[in-house]
Amino acid sequence: MATATHTAPEKTFSRKTPARNATVLVGAQFGDEGKGKLVDMLSEKFDLVVRYQGGANAGHTISFGDTTVVLHLIPSGIFHKNCVCVIGNGVVIDPEALMTEIETVQNLGFSVEGRLFISHNAHLIMPYHKLIDAASEESHGEKKIGTTGRGIGPSYVDKFARTGIRIVDLLNRDVLARKLRENLAEKNNVLTKIYAKEELDVERIVSHYTEFDKRIDGYVKNTQVYLNDELRNGKTVLLEGAQGSLLDVDHGTYPFVTSSNPTSGGACTGSGIAPNHIGNVIGVCKAYTTRVGNGAFPTELLDATGERLRTEGQEFGATTGRPRRCGWLDLVAMKYSVAINGITELAITKLDILDTFEEIQICTAYKANGKALKDFPTDHETLEQLTPHYKTFAGWRTSNAAARTFEDLHPNTKAYLNFIEDFLQVPVSFISVGPKRDETVFK
Numbered sequence: 001m002a003t004a005t006h007t008a009p010e011k012t013f014s015r016k017t018p019a020r021n022a023t024v025l026v027g028a029q030f031g032d033e034g035k036g037k038l039v040d041m042l043s044e045k046f047d048l049v050v051r052y053q054g055g056a057n058a059g060h061t062i063s064f065g066d067t068t069v070v071l072h073l074i075p076s077g078i079f080h081k082n083c084v085c086v087i088g089n090g091v092v093i094d095p096e097a098l099m100t101e102i103e104t105v106q107n108l109g110f111s112v113e114g115r116l117f118i119s120h121n122a123h124l125i126m127p128y129h130k131l132i133d134a135a136s137e138e139s140h141g142e143k144k145i146g147t148t149g150r151g152i153g154p155s156y157v158d159k160f161a162r163t164g165i166r167i168v169d170l171l172n173r174d175v176l177a178r179k180l181r182e183n184l185a186e187k188n189n190v191l192t193k194i195y196a197k198e199e200l201d202v203e204r205i206v207s208h209y210t211e212f213d214k215r216i217d218g219y220v221k222n223t224q225v226y227l228n229d230e231l232r233n234g235k236t237v238l239l240e241g242a243q244g245s246l247l248d249v250d251h252g253t254y255p256f257v258t259s260s261n262p263t264s265g266g267a268c269t270g271s272g273i274a275p276n277h278i279g280n281v282i283g284v285c286k287a288y289t290t291r292v293g294n295g296a297f298p299t300e301l302l303d304a305t306g307e308r309l310r311t312e313g314q315e316f317g318a319t320t321g322r323p324r325r326c327g328w329l330d331l332v333a334m335k336y337s338v339a340i341n342g343i344t345e346l347a348i349t350k351l352d353i354l355d356t357f358e359e360i361q362i363c364t365a366y367k368a369n370g371k372a373l374k375d376f377p378t379d380h381e382t383l384e385q386l387t388p389h390y391k392t393f394a395g396w397r398t399s400n401a402a403a404r405t406f407e408d409l410h411p412n413t414k415a416y417l418n419f420i421e422d423f424l425q426v427p428v429s430f431i432s433v434g435p436k437r438d439e440t441v442f443k
């Protein structure tokens, strides 16, 4: 029997394979790794910087000259005049907080006109989200998550329940008023009947938020289309993660997590940039570990050494001022973080905080119920019962503040960093030895 043959006509497509011009920068631990410093430093080399998840729960500290500023919503590239900043669709935006932050940036002498854009698809944080966040935490007592109280969880709940209000709704007063009235009818029920709180004044909120259209209009863009166009035009994009990988709602220490995906996969859904644009994933990792809020922390030090890390590292929350819990570097957790993010290079931060320590420890394995665990467990109960196994390193007991190349570092510092690289099988490209832009060693 003759076999039918079919030859597809040759086609050429004008659409080219995309250049991998996008880099994702993620917090590799529990947040506060120094992402703000790194993004600010790196954004000199990027055309655009994009936030893709979280909201004003983030506190990203940037230090240059005599200025130290904490950003919560605006991407950390804003202090480089040629860098365009985008708040992506995956972010939840408190319009009040955003307006205050825009003013802060302007007061520092940096214009945001034409260089700050907000996705029309980003969801809003309304006053009821913050009230429900606080009331829910209060009702959980001892078992509370220890949220930042910024309304993050409740806003993402509405997003996924498909009742959320988005930036685009701020631009249409009638639609906004209708959606607010519908939402407030339900939220007032929740606040009064479940949490025994005061009812909110619907019309006062409607009239306050319908005023935002004029203030926000100039910043709103279809950022998914814009970012893809810019990438096709050869522009480079840095995607700035907030929080940390172990706080990821899917991959973190659930339920003690945030309500978004800080890991690198979240960068695609939270910006509209497809995975085949991503060339590099930078994991930011503190030279030790900190965590704010509740939840498992295998290497936490509840002794004088933990207190010393907190004091030396000034480990107090940039958003809430809460003392951060402190402990040694956990390479079992980091190995997991490297895997789920596809980390291609590491930035080790706050190395200077270890300068005075006689001995430094690194966790290289866990034991649970007498059994060795190879991988980072993701259930809360196992995580709470782990015993970390440590490798001890001799401290360097000197300052590396003037170091700018790897060779400038003390031999004990090099040994510490080489061990991290070898264990994780990922190169350390940046070593931060102080909060300022130039206090960085490039490897």
Ligand code: GDP
Pocket (backbone or CB within 6 Å): 027, 031, 032, 033, 034, 035, 036, 037, 058, 059, 060, 061, 062, 063, 317, 318, 349, 350, 351, 352, 353, 432, 433, 434, 435, 436
């Ligand atoms: P982020 O949320 O990841 O951006 O980190 P935070 O800003 O919440 O916390 C990091 C803190 O450490 C900030 O106060 C930074 O100014 C500071 N910092 C960043 N890198 C270094 C460093 O290498 N050494 C020191 N001493 N401080 C640093």
Ligand code: IMO
Pocket (backbone or CB within 6 Å): 027, 030, 031, 032, 033, 057, 058, 059, 060, 145, 146, 147, 148, 149, 150, 151, 152, 153, 241, 242, 243, 244, 247, 256, 257, 258, 259, 292, 293, 294, 318
């Ligand atoms: P940056 O971007 C550290 C923590 C909170 C709490 C949990 C849930 O500065 O690294 P949420 O308010 O998000 O519902 O709180 O997540 N958390 C952070 N911890 N750094 C952050 O952001 C954080 N954002 C939220 O403390 O444990």
Ligand code: MG
Pocket (backbone or CB within 6 Å): 031, 032, 033, 058, 059, 060, 061, 318, 319
């Ligand atoms: Mg922070």
